[in-house]
Amino acid sequence: MFKTRSYSGCLRDAFGMMSNNFTTIFRHTWKPIFLSSLMTAISILFRLPDKNIHDLGNSHITAAAIILIVTTIVGLLAASWLLGELYSLLNDHGRKTNFKRGLALQIFSVLLTLLYLFEAFSGANAITYSIVTLLFLICLFPLGFAQTKFVADKTRTFHDIFMKDYAQGWRHFGYIFITALLAGIIITIIGCIVMLPLCVIIFGQSLNQLGMLDGDADGTPSYFLILLIATAFITFVLLNYLFVWNALVQYYMYGSIEATDREKEQRKKAMLESVIEIKENN
Numbered sequence: 001m002f003k004t005r006s007y008s009g010c011l012r013d014a015f016g017m018m019s020n021n022f023t024t025i026f027r028h029t030w031k032p033i034f035l036s037s038l039m040t041a042i043s044i045l046f047r048l049p050d051k052n053i054h055d056l057g058n059s060h061i062t063a064a065a066i067i068l069i070v071t072t073i074v075g076l077l078a079a080s081w082l083l084g085e086l087y088s089l090l091n092d093h094g095r096k097t098n099f100k101r102g103l104a105l106q107i108f109s110v111l112l113t114l115l116y117l118f119e120a121f122s123g124a125n126a127i128t129y130s131i132v133t134l135l136f137l138i139c140l141f142p143l144g145f146a147q148t149k150f151v152a153d154k155t156r157t158f159h160d161i162f163m164k165d166y167a168q169g170w171r172h173f174g175y176i177f178i179t180a181l182l183a184g185i186i187i188t189i190i191g192c193i194v195m196l197p198l199c200v201i202i203f204g205q206s207l208n209q210l211g212m213l214d215g216d217a218d219g220t221p222s223y224f225l226i227l228l229i230a231t232a233f234i235t236f237v238l239l240n241y242l243f244v245w246n247a248l249v250q251y252y253m254y255g256s257i258e259a260t261d262r263e264k265e266q267r268k269k270a271m272l273e274s275v276i277e278i279k280e281n282n
Helices: 007-020 022-046 051-059 061-088 095-121 126-152 158-162 164-171 173-213 224-281
Strands: none
Touching (some): 007 173, 051 061, 061 126, 173 224
């Protein structure tokens, strides 16, 4: 775990960990992944460009609001559950501790996103919005490392995310950025392929709704909603396992940075001892 790795080494070791232990990983993660994917599929259904669904929601606003709130909360808990189950395979902290830390990170991520949206869209022009977005993205790279260390190392406190661990992430910004960029490229390529069937269904539904506005008959089959939910569910199950791979990449990247810093400390200590020994001999 704690050894110096190259950028590609983190990706390769994460893939090796997942492929060699996929049965174990699946056995521990399928429940939260299935639950999270189902909640996401339901939330997409409510955001679908479908007049019938919108009319139904407008006529039952309270019920629709409750469903959206419940799916959001359950999805948040499912994501924390997934993180807890995954890290229970990587450390000895136990599921309960890992779940609590995962939940703390999920809540923090939601609050951080809301803060960004508030700052970005609070009457800002295009230039200000671009600057805020760029700064926000840059600051996320060392923050991601600090969050990974918070879950991986039981001795770290939530306060350390914004202090020592965040500063440590900035010292290794280039390494973190390139590793995340390579992982992001792979995730984007695979994610686009995985999302293609769902995008085709949503695009087809959008065209169908536009046709209905012009007086055409509804061209969707009677089983359309079932097809949509099933496709969305399968899509987000696959995307969640991409998230698992990326979490392993972050974990190995954390281990590499820790190993690099420990080696530096050992070299400094050895050099200091050599200087002291030379002075004592003189």
